[in-house]
Amino acid sequence: MSLPFHVASHLDSALQAAANTVGLAGRGFSPEVRVADPAHGDFQANGALAFAKREKQNPRALAQQIVDALDASVKADFDISLAGPGFINFRLKPAALFAWLQTYDSEEHLQAAAAAAHAGQTWVVDYSSPNTAKQMHVGHLRSAVIGEAICRMLAFTGARVIRDNHLGDWGTQFGKLIYGYKRWADPAALAADPIEELERLYKLGHAATPDGSPELEEARAELVKLQNGDPANVALWTKFSEVSLAAFQQIYDRLGIKFDHNLGESFYNDKVERIYRELTETGLAQESEGALVVFHPEHPRFKTQPFLIRKADGASNYASTDLATAAYRAEHFKADGIVVVTDFRQGDHFEQLFLTVKKWFAAKNYRLPELHHVTFGAVTGEDGKALKTRDGGTIRLKALLDEAEERAFALVTEKNAELPETERRDIARAVGVGAVQYADLAQNRSSNYVFSWDKMLALDGNTAPYLLYAVARIRSIFRKAGLDPAHPPVASASAPETAQELALARKLVQFSDAVQIATSQLRPHFLCLYLFELAGAYSGFYAADKVIVDDPAVRARRLLLCHRTLIVLETGLHLLGLRTLERM
RNA sequence: GCACCCGUAGCUCAAUUGGAUAGAGUAUUCGGCUACGAACCGAAAGGUUGCAGGUUCGAUUCCUGCCGGGUGCGCCA
Structure with a gap:
């Protein structure tokens, strides 16, 4: 028995197949499988409700029909029940949980399994993008941190990722x-x-x-x-x-950022003539008050709000270079997807840009990549206003990271004074910078972000230190037992049994779903939330079930769970751009 | 004026895009170290989801109108 990596999509296909055998083929039935509230099951399928409503059928009877037609292997892996008006609930049996855990036993194997999502695709990610000759300040933080996490998630799910720093290196x-x-x-x-x-x-x-x-x-x-x-x-x-x-x-x-290219605005400076020519000859651009502009008549606002692609004095602006940039990424990098990570204030610009690119590429019969503007809200102080230094100045990124490390160093020293200073310094670097990164990633990027040292460096709650602590505790168990976590002695392990073992195993299996949703929506906070819940499940298990016990069967069973939690936590934290630690 | 984002527990945030009794953390109050890191775990309490309507089996989510906060709207990027 072995379960696929992504259990939810496995169930989705099985339900679709079952629905087809009971005569629903081609009638637009969609299973709608998602992770469920643990009170109801591991996964739930809601599709019978919507379909029955549309077809004026009894949803509960329809759900029962579909369940009856499910493949025998699915019935062997899951406890299946109907609930409410027609929800189908699935709970993985311990043996199935165990089979999944046996299969996905390393970061490499997790990645190999996840790589199906974007296999063979090329994605260009444009993030950070500071202006040259200026300091990076706190306003540059979110683009860099969110952009890097998105790069790593796309690469993990199989894409060839090109990290492109679109520097502001040209202009008046x-x-x-x-x-x-x-x-x-x-x-x-x-x-x-x-x-x-x-x-x-x-x-x-x-x-x-x-x-x-x-x-x-x-x-x-x-x-x-x-x-x-x-x-x-x-x-x-x-x-x-x-x-x-x-x-x-x-x-x-x-x-933890390394760009493949730093193709700033200057790089596109000599590539804008073609933009003017092609947009003019396709009829998309027109002269207006001496400037070259694009209107979008079908759009309520952009039918009158112009997209200005050449200034009246003949000079280019960032609309012209951004158009040239889109073409370069599509043609030279052969991008299947382009992601631009900037703050929400540039929303109008990118909406106009992408509308224009779509029409332009269609008119010229160019292949169009997926275009995504990944926006995020402002960073504010605890008073809700833009984050400033005490005297009202701009906070430099370097100073901010320095302070994070200093605060983390003080904490580590307080908790673990016996560690040598060099190690405490190293821990402080990972914890301090990780706390800054994680605090930014853990919340939905569309809202503003309230910057608080105390909250991000707290040792409990949804923070980097809490997650890094979970990793350190697992590693500590292996160290104390004289075992190498790279080669855990789990050959004689068996299926999870206690309530806490089962809860932890269930959470581990949901890793694939967390990666899928975070990546498809380009929202890392879904992955953060999952990792926090996983660490919580591990802490509950840790408090209830001792790992290093005399009974070899119990010990192997629990070591397996420790090891799989370790690799999933570390894989997830690495995807977010954090460094994990042996001790802290 | 037009448009976009935000408004959820005292505070900071979730809610898998229309699903089940709206969940976490924090603060408050209890309980748990002669068990592998207590930087932890368990429990209680905390809600008219800004307001008012609408759509339907079902709405924090979609629609309409208000109220608050932020932001953007021709030659900065």
């Missing part, structure tokens, strides 16, 4: 920066903290070039020289990009 601000740089650059400061110095020079340049001033004309001239390939200005611009990327990478290293 560089004229002012070069203007400031040429007058006031401090070589020592530039060597010590280049971004800090570039920000200072930009502010000076900006202040020195007010609207209508001759200084502003000079700054514009610097920009034109840059755009025309002036060697000195191009060299400066290149230097700005290089030092910026080096600084960004220090942040990315701490967050």
Whole structure:
């Protein structure tokens, strides 16, 4: 007996087949299988209700018919019952739970099983995307953290993932920066903290070039020289990009992020002529007040709110480069899916962009990838307002991560003073940064996110420390028993028996469902919620059932559960971008 | 003015997209370490899901109208 990885879709197919044998084929019956409240079962099928309503049948009788026709293997694996107006409830029998746990016995095997979802597909994920010559601040956190988790989930489910950092590395601000740089650059400061110095020079340049001033004309001239390939200005611009990327990478290293490409706006600067030409010749774009714009007549708002793709002065803007970017990703990377992770305020822009891309690609007969704008809400302080430092300044990402590590270090030292300092520092890095990442991922990304040190570093509740603690406790059992968790002695293990063993096993089997829903909706919080529930089931099991007991059969049975919990927790946390620990 | 997001227990959040008695954590009150990490576990209590209608076997979810908060709407990205 062996169950497929994704039990819910297995049940879905079985129910569909059963429905076909009782004459429902081709009549739009859908089983609607989902994870159930434990009070009712492990999985439930709701499809009989909707179908019976539409066909004016008795839903309960219909459900009974379908259940009767189910394949014998399904009846062998599940206790099946009808409830209420026509719910079909499925509860996995212990032997079936055991079979599943035996099969999925490592991170590699879990991944191999999950890889069917996006096998053979290429997905480009555009996230983080800071502006060069500027510090990364707290506003950049969510895109980086959510984007990386999405990359990992897509890769885990079989996709070839291309991580593309769409840098803001082009535009009018560089004229002012070069203007400031040429007058006031401090070589020592530039060597010590280049971004800090570039920000200072930009502010000076900006202040020195007010609207209508001759200084502003000079700054514009610097920009034109840059755009025309002036060697000195191009060299400066290149230097700005290089030092910026080096600084960004220090942040990315701490967050476990490594981009495949840094194709910023500058990369698309020379690829916009084609956009103007093709959108004009397909009739999508039109001249309006000297600019080139796209209207969408079928849209209530975009029929009058234009999508401006070329400014009246002939210059490109981010609509033009984003259109070129979509084409490049579709053609050069052969993307099946494109995900752009930015805050919700850019919703209008991407809605217009995607509408335009769909019409443009259709008109030219280009293959259209799936297009997803993954949005998220603002990060606020506990007062509900934008997160700021005490004196009202912007919180830098580096400072935020430093503080997370310091707070975590104080906690680890308080709880585990006997560990050597180097290990406590290492633990603090994983716990502190992990707490920041997890707090961001654990809540539905569409709402605003209230930033609270105390909540994210709490050791109970849906937090990184709670999950990392569960991992550390499992590893501790193996360590104390002198066992290698990579090779658990579980050959003589048997099916789960106690209430806590069964509850834990049931939760483990639902991992596939959690990955599926989090990935298909590009919402990592579904995975977080699952991992929290799994860790809770493990803690309940841990408190009730001692693992290292004399009875070899009981011991093997419980070690198997410990081991499978360990791999699922670690796999899940790695998918979220967190590092897991041996001790904490 | 038009549009989008949010509004759920005192607080911070879930609710698998229309399913069963709306769930967790926290705070409060009890109980549990001579068992592998008590950084834990168990229990109690806490709700007119912003308000008012509507759709149907069933609504936190969909529709309409209000009320609050946030955000966006031609040459920044």
